[in-house]
Amino acid sequence: MNRKVSALVSKYKVGTLFFLPFFTLFVIFVVLPIFTAIGTSFTDYDLLNPGKFVGLSNYRLLLFDDDIFVTALKNTLVFALFSGPIGYLASFFMAWIINQLRFKSVFALAFYAPSITSSVAMSVVWLYIFSSDRYGFANNLLYNMGFINQPILWNQDATTIMPIIILISIWMSMGTGFLVFLAGLQNVSPDICEAGQIDGIRNRFQELVYITLPQMKPQLLFGAINAISGAFGVFDIAVAFAGMPSPGYAAHTLVAHLYDYAFVRFEMGYASAVACVLFLLTFFFGRICMKVFASND
Amino acid sequence: MGKMTGKQWSAGLLAAALLILHTIAVDGQPVYAAEDASYSQAVEQQGATPAYTGQDIVLGADRFQGGEKATVETVDAVLSDENNDAVTVTFDAPMTGRYTVLVRYYPMEGTGLYLRRRLLLDGKLPFNEASFMLYRHWTDSGLPTVNSIGDELKPRPKEVTGWFQQAVSDSLGLYSSPLEFYIEAGTHTLTLEYLDQPAAIASITLCAPAQLPDYATYSAAYAEGANGEYIRFEAENPEYAVWRTEAAAGITNDGDPAVSPPGVTNIKFNVFGGYAWRSSGQSACWQFEVKTAGYYKVNLRIKQSWGGNLPVYRTILVDGEIPFSELQAYRFPYSREWYSEVLGNKAGDFLFWFEPGLHTITMNPVMGELAEVYKELETALLDLSAIVRRVVMITGQTPDPNYDYSIKTAIPGIDKELTAVKERVRACIDRMTVVSGGRTTVMGNQLESVEKQIGEMIRNVERIPRRLTDLNTAVTSLGDWLASLQESPLAIDYFEIAPPAQEIDYSHSTFLEKIWATLRNFVNSFFKDYNALGNTGGQTNTTIDVWVGRGKDWAEILKTLCDSGFSEKSGIAVRMNVIPSGQLSSTGSVNPLLLAISAGNAPDAALGVASNVPVEYALRNAVADLSGFDGFDEVTGNLLPQVLVPFGYDGGVYGLPETMFFRCMFYRKDLVEEYDLLLPDTWDDMYRTTLPRVYENGMQVYIPGWFDMFLLSNGGTYYTEDGKRSALDTKEAYIAFEQYIETYTVYGAPTNANFFNRFRTGEIPIGLGDYGTYVQLLAAAPELSGRWGIMPLPGVKKADGTVDRSTSGYVGEADIILATSEKKEEAWQFIEWWLSTEVQTEYGREIEGKLGAQARWATSNVQAFQSLPWNLDDLDIISGSWEFAKEMPIVPGSYFTGRHITNAWNRCIINHMDPRESLELCVKDINKELKRRQTQFGIE
Structure with a gap:
């Protein structure tokens, strides 16, 4: 028995040591807080005094009595449904095109750069473009072209806030997913492509659908999970652009909702309940992706 | 607009792409009212006159009329201050010529600023620059002391008093030699008028201008x-x-x-x-x-x-x-x-x-050789502003891009004028290159882009209305660079x-030496606590932890005052930590104070927290009630009673404000006079008289979205007396809200505008603003000096004829003592010392001395506030507004009020909902949240 264990250990020792640092940090800063949040969601904790156990009352309030939660949920789903798939497809498409050009790294850097820039810095630029006064870039342009007579209040009008934030988050979504796609595309073995061409594949599109995509299932899964968790977690850019809380709760996502409860209203317990709901939602969509992109190797 | 065909869309997009290259969205230009009688004009006229060549003519204090005599440090003198604001002397000039003037003066105790005087000859001001400055003299009170983390602290400056002699010179530095006055032979009077800061004058001497040999x-x-x-x-x-x-x-x-x-x-x-x-x-x-x-x-x-x-x-x-x-x-x-x-x-x-x-x-x-550049640039700027104004007179502030204004016929010769401006700008650029020894200058490059813009406009005069913003940008740039030439x-x-x-030794530090220095700094950054302001030693019994939510400069001065003034006398050492300003506010951000309390690491006291923090924390038993401490009444006696309202809850007072702001109406003196605008006393005046006249002249009035002002001056309040329900469903509140919305929808006030810039350009000659705007104008708009003023806010005329100008916006940041502190008594002593009149006055002087007028300390201590170097007329208006200050109490759930009012405003302005409906929705939501909070805290 001992020999089996020690054999196991020595086989995986080096590998374990490699991922141990990351794993430790992951457990401490990601896994443990999830359990803490679940625990806190059953209490009434206001950050300044110790929490009191209240059972399911937070969840009851959340699911049956909170109309802003419904708005937040709707906003988040709209976000996720637009910026998730669109961002995902855009990342893939861009990766596919760049893969066929020369100077791949230069283009890759150009597209990857927005995602590593701080949201706050990006919001400054976008706020300048979509400034609500007469001299904002977009307003000025539309004005000069004769489309409008009064400046559009971009970051105050509930109907314009959402589309702009979707636009910005798509722009910022060329992140690690994009790089992973690029890497995956470069790993598609040329032998299979040749075999495909012999077998009758006529154009690039067919090659894409029948050969490239199936080969890239693991990368696609990774990109999908990234896109989903990114789409559900939109917060920084929404706050920087529309303020907290946004006018008419137009950009109020689930994260904004839980932030509001945690730090403005001092109800950490309730916020943890919202966080758990968010977690379940993300997990659910993630599982669906895993089913779709399951690869058998 | 209707549907657009594909062709139109692509044409539009192409136009958009082209326009993107040309349209730069920036704010407008500074407008300079014409300045007459400048020194350069006087020089042109009197240049041929020979310089006086005789002996110095000393006019002693005994010959002065109109001022009280005094003897200062054994010298006979005449006083020149508020009460003796014009002293005159008669003298005989032996020959017609150019004279320079020396003043022998002794600066008296004042508020530490420059002494300003005006020289009149025969009762007339010979030129603008004859409003001149006399200077105080300062030295350091010792060597810098070293604090416990190894950094030096600046010693305080102390004034060197004594008799000084100074020539009347221009304060900009355009002229490197003293100003020369043209005086004809015969009898004349010379008057010295007081503008600011008292002094004793021993003599005024007329001398021959110095002839310097090379x-x-x-x-x-x-x-x-x-x-x-x-x-x-x-x-x-x-x-x-x-x-x-x-x-x-x-x-x-x-x-x-x-x-x-x-x-x-x-x-x-x-x-x-x-x-x-x-x-x-x-x-x-x-x-x-x-x-x-x-x-x-x-x-x-x-x-x-x-x-x-x-x-x-x-x-x-x-x-x-x-x-x-x-x-x-x-x-x-x-x-x-x-x-x-x-x-x-x-x-x-x-x-x-x-x-x-x-x-x-x-x-x-x-300014030396740059003085010529300055003058050329200034002329170019004035000319360009004049051109812009003429264009605006034809096209209005917002030209219709599709209308043909026929600029060529409307303003004949505009291309020649623009060419003249362009040539002046080019001359400046070339001169700067020469002066800098043949190197291109940063400023020169910027001016080149302005030159290019003007060139494009000359080539196509008819496109000027479309490019009005470009012209405005050009003028702004010129103005900014003009200001920087003075530095x-x-x-x-x-x-x-x-x-x-x-x-x-002509060498300088090498690249390697610099890298080594950077490396040492980098390593040190792991060991040095930059946030802690180290102590300077001394005997102490206890130590308290205080967090200061302000910039490092502010905290350093506070620490120095505290070490010498508080710690020594009371034996309580203060460990001060600097938190970036703005991070001690509770709404909308994770602030370190909150986290520290959760973690059990809270300080004893925190200075500079947002005004809604004390009561919110008090509801959750996190801050101490200050009203029970000894000396509380003395401290609050120095504050306006209204500013304590947001800190009171259930009989206790949980914070004390350390800053107090103000609100007033700003106006451009020159533009109000030029266009004969009425400064409104009431809102009726504003809507009926001021706004129409302002619009007639293509300008606007800036009215910020201060709902509290409309609500309070119409007699409404936010909450009922007991603080349990929203009072926004009363008649007064509806009237106020309707007025609030109509100001933008019916009366056309801009909803978003950069007031500061547009006030400078003259697009918005009247606007409502606050302390921040005041200080910004004081410090960052030197070209407007003397051309703007403040008036009380317009109010609502009540049935009995009085005008109600009530508004909030006076409470600033607060000081609190944390409930977890074990040294509450000592922390209270510190706060008591900090809010006392002497300390607030000294602090205000020091911070302004260190950082300039932009750091004017808006102390909440009324006496200290009045002793800071405000312009006296402005101070009258500000202190007059104090009787109208009304602050909103913080009740459980009150954070919802602001939020929903903004939503209500948005619904009306953007979605055109009826104001009453919008407000009713708002009240419903607020009441629901208030009820919820009351249940949570067990309030009946």
Whole structure:
């Protein structure tokens, strides 16, 4: 028995040591807080005094009595449904095109750069473009072209806030997913492509659908999970652009909702309940992706 | 608009792409009202008159009329202050000529600012610059002290009182020699009018303008003689830096490793001047002792890295006089490194003969060769603004891009005028390149883009209305660069007074040395606690932790005052930590205070928290009730009763405000006069008279979205008396809300505008603003000085005829004591000391002395507030507004009110909902949240 264990250990020792640092940090800063949040969601904790156990009352309030939660949920789903798939497809498409050009790294850097820039810095630029006064870039342009007579209040009008934030988050979504796609595309073995061409594949599109995509299932899964968790977690850019809380709760996502409860209203317990709901939602969509992109190797 | 075809769409997109290249969205131009009677015009007229060549004509104090006589430090003098605001003397001028004027004065106790006076000849102001300044003299009260983390702390400046003699000069530094007055032979009167800061005047002397020889002539008189000994002294050493006229332009620190003594990992005040020493009039004087008579050359170790390749100039006086003309505006070229400048010219070093004894070197910033550039640029700016105004008169503020304004026929000759402006700008660019020794300057590059813009406009005059914003941008740029031309910063490390043959070190720190210094700093950053303001020792019994939510400069001054004024007397040491300002607010951000309380690491007291924090934290038992402490009544006696309202809850007071702001109406004096605008006293005046007239002239009025002002001045309140329900469903609230919405929808006030910039350009001549706007105008709009003023806010006329101007916006940041503190009594003593009148006054003076008018300390202590250097007329208006201050109490759930009012406003302005409906929705939501909170906290 001992020999089996020690054999196991020595086989995986080096590998374990490699991922141990990351794993430790992951457990401490990601896994443990999830359990803490679940625990806190059953209490009434206001950050300044110790929490009191209240059972399911937070969840009851959340699911049956909170109309802003419904708005937040709707906003988040709209976000996720637009910026998730669109961002995902855009990342893939861009990766596919760049893969066929020369100077791949230069283009890759150009597209990857927005995602590593701080949201706050990006919001400054976008706020300048979509400034609500007469001299904002977009307003000025539309004005000069004769489309409008009064400046559009971009970051105050509930109907314009959402589309702009979707636009910005798509722009910022060329992140690690994009790089992973690029890497995956470069790993598609040329032998299979040749075999495909012999077998009758006529154009690039067919090659894409029948050969490239199936080969890239693991990368696609990774990109999908990234896109989903990114789409559900939109917060920084929404706050920087529309303020907290946004006018008419137009950009109020689930994260904004839980932030509001945690730090403005001092109800950490309730916020943890919202966080758990968010977690379940993300997990659910993630599982669906895993089913779709399951690869058998 | 209807549907657009594909062709139209693509045409539109193409146009958009082209326009993107040309349309730059920026705000407008500063408008300068025409200035008549400037010194340069007077020089043109009187230039041919010969200079006076006779003896000095001394007019002693005994000959002065209109002022109280006094004897100051055994000298007979006449007072010139608020009560003696014009002293006159009659004199005989022996010949027609140009005279300079010297004033012998003694600055009296005032508020530490520059003394301003006006000189009238025969009752008339000869030119604008005859409003001149006399300076106080300052020195450091000692050497810098070192705190416990190894950084030096600046010593406090102290005023050097005494009798001084100064020539009447221009305060901008455009002219390097004193102003010359044209006086005809005969009897005249000379009047000295008081503008600011009291002084005693002993005499006014009329002299012949100094005729300075050039160095060649001056040194021709040199006889043979020995050479002196080597003297070297540090410019920052107070033993040598005997006085300066600007307290804030003193010693500073430089981390370059080649500076002596070096201050790489710790802050060491090792140089003099720097960016703070940049305006004309900020003279500084060094005194040194010479033991051996002989010839000396003078070397200064200099850094001038601010000019963007442009040089700066200094007038250099030796023993109080300019020896020869080359020192009238001595040039210090730009360099990124420290360098050694031996005073001299192409022919060689300048040699000075010094006898044994004390000698002084005084330096004063002037514009030197850049003065011409300044004047050209100013003329270009005035001309361009005039052109813009004429265009606006035809096209209006917002030209219709599709209308043909026929600019060529409407303003014939506009292309010639624009060409003249373009040529002036080009002349400036070329002159700057010459002056900087052939190098292109940063400013020159910027001006080139302006030149290009104007060139495009000349080529296609009819497109000017479409490009009005471009013109505005051009004028703004010119204005900004004009302001920056006035700056002449310079840093001095040490002086060397050496024999002519002495070797001078011309080297500077090498690249490797700099890398090594950076590396040391980097390593040090892991060990040094930059947030803690270290202590300076002393005997103490207890220590309290205080967090200060302000910038480092603010906290440093507080710490210095605290160490000497509080810790020594009470034996309580204060460990101060600086939190970036704004992070101690509770709404919408994770703030360190909240987290610290959760973690059990909270300080004893926190200064500068947002005004809604104390009660919110009190509801959750996190802060202490201050009303129970000894001395509470004295402290609150110094504050306005209204500013305590947001901190009271259930009988206790949980915070005390340390800052107090104000609101008022700003107006442009020149534009109000020019267009005959009415300054509204009530909102009726505003809507019926002011707004229409303003719109007629193509301008706007800025009314910020202060719902509280509309609500309170209409007699409404936010909550019912018991604080349990929203009072926004009352008649007054509906009237107020309707007025609030109609101001934008019916009366056309802009919903979003950059008031500061548009006030400067004259697009918005009247607007409502607050303390922030006031200080911004004071500090960042020097070109508007004297052309703007404030008035009380317009109010609502009540049935009994009085005007209600109630508004909030007065409460600033607060101080709290945390409930977890075990040293509440000591923390209270600290807060009591901090909010006392003496300390608030001293703090206000120091912070303004250190950082300038932009840091005017808006203290909540009423007496201290009034003793700060406000303009007296403005202070009247501000203190008059205090009776109308009404603050909103914080009740559980009150954070919802602001949020929903904004939503209600949005619904009306953007979605055109009826104001009543919108407000009703708002009230419903607020009440629901209030109820919820009340249940949570068990309030019946």
